[in-house]
Amino acid sequence: MKKLLSVIMASALALSLVACGTDAAAKKEASNDSEPAVEETATTDDSKTYNVGVIQLVQHPALDAATEGFQAALVDKLGSSVNITVENASGDNSTCATIANSFVSDNVDLIMANATPALQASGTATSTIPIVATSITDYATALGISVDDWSGATGVNVTGTSDLAPLDGQAEMLKELFPDAKEVGIIYCSGEDNSKFQAGKIKGYLEDYGYTVSEYTFSDSSDVATVVQSACGSSDVLYVPTDNVAASCAETINNVAVTAKVPIVAGEEGICKGCGIATLSISYYDIGYAAGLMAYEILANGADPATMDIQYAPEFTKEYNPTIAEQLGITLPDDYVAIEME
């Protein structure tokens, strides 16, 4: 019994030491990156230090960029009088709840929720601590607010920025680049709410232009290749929304689509870099930064999240993938910017 306990204790201790070690290193890095060498900042109240907790659903370039932008905005505005704790749920829904619970118990001044399940867990955990979210496509869907009651603000302790891609602009782009195409295939993961929402929206726009639109869904990375293969078989052009699974499997999608000589219009830059020919993209760093500014308004100036309108990405850039354009022999108009390829 004693021996058993001592073994368990020892191993737990060893693991916690490892944990602390990595943490210290991470902290050092973070402070080197983000702490500006300014002593005096333009804060309204020098004596107060704000505690902000960030819940991010999963590690992923787009979400990471949004978190970075959020931190940068708060550090720009509040300097050293803000203390930001970033926690990541590694894709687990239940861990989002665990993290939300710990932030509420810590009584943080504000919670930043990055992605839908993180927002839902935070919104469940507290009705009083302000929540600023980002990377949410549609707040009404995420919070279960009916479309008729939607006024632009949530009416509860939640506000934030949306990563809704300019779907009408993307449909227009597809029309501009491929006017002779007839069949458009939309490919996305059936497990992602945001993708389903976008697919439904852009389908409407494309059908108005006279395209025949079909949806092809995969359930996870294992059946991406098969689904894309069948989509290529019956489409002239493919569209991929801002889908997390598609983003992680862009290379797979590309291998199938380039071989089949089917061009892809992508929902954002990251996916376009992997498998798209062109995109009209938002910047996740920018929407994160905008969310950070909203958080500053709430913390320093007492703004009420219930009445703050959800903000959308301010500007979009027409980008194209030079490698894939060359492979497919497509020349893009002059106003498209080439994505920098590594």
Add this chain to the structure above:
Amino acid sequence: MGIETLIAGLPGTAAQGIIYGIMALGIFITFKLLNFADLSVDGSFATGGAVAAMVIISGHSWILALVLAFIAGALAGLITGVLHTLLGIPDILSGILTQLALYSINLRITGNQPNTPISVDKYNLAVSLRYKTDALITVLVIAVIIISIMYWFFGTEMGSAIRATGTNPAMTKAQGINVNLMKALGLVLSNAFVAFAGALSAQFNGNADVNMGRGAIVIGLAAIIIGEVFCNALFKKKRNFILTLTFVVFGGILYYLFIAIVLWLKMPANDMKLFTAIIVAIFLAVPYLKNKHNSSFRKAAKRGGKENA
């Protein structure tokens, strides 16, 4: 964040742990009593969440939601049972097939919405992260009721037949018990409890997500194993069935306490699963090594093995 944060968060952590402990009780039926590695639980956990979400947002009470989730889980277990007993598909594979099928079925249940929000502001829920202490009391009462029901049931003739099937199928058959029926029954019960826990979990988190069951089996097994080790350490020979069941739920609480501590220590999130695997492996290995160490054969060999040889 100081230690007081961890303590203030305990009711929430414990409530979450008990919900997963109830799921682990379901897994306990197949894994421990029937000796059947049932992987369909990753699907049926989400089925419970999906059914509960749909019942609640259509304006019905959470009681009906829990009852229907229980029934839906039972049906999911029946699929695995039929695949395994009537169609002769091996246990692991029949569970995986059901899990695959359930992904699509769960999406159909929620009207093809991968994520259904259930706001505590709009609906009456059984449990919610918003009201931690109430949630803790509620799930504690539910867990006590479920443990009592299981204790009673596995003492009846039918429950004993299920246990016998897991212990020695050949002997059970010789007693004239329908082994296949008992296996199917065990799977039905197991998945019903798992889906019931899924329904609680969806309400607790405020959403039913098609991916919510991913990794449920691992959490369940971890809870069972951690509970067992603690039960052995504290009660050794005095272990009985009711203690074993209680410690399964206790294992769930400990598991989530570990997660909370890992987060509190600011461990990198990417290493969470590695950390979990190491913890479970330690808990599995320690009793084995201890037994080996205390094995009478080894002692005998040390004492007089050379002279007798």
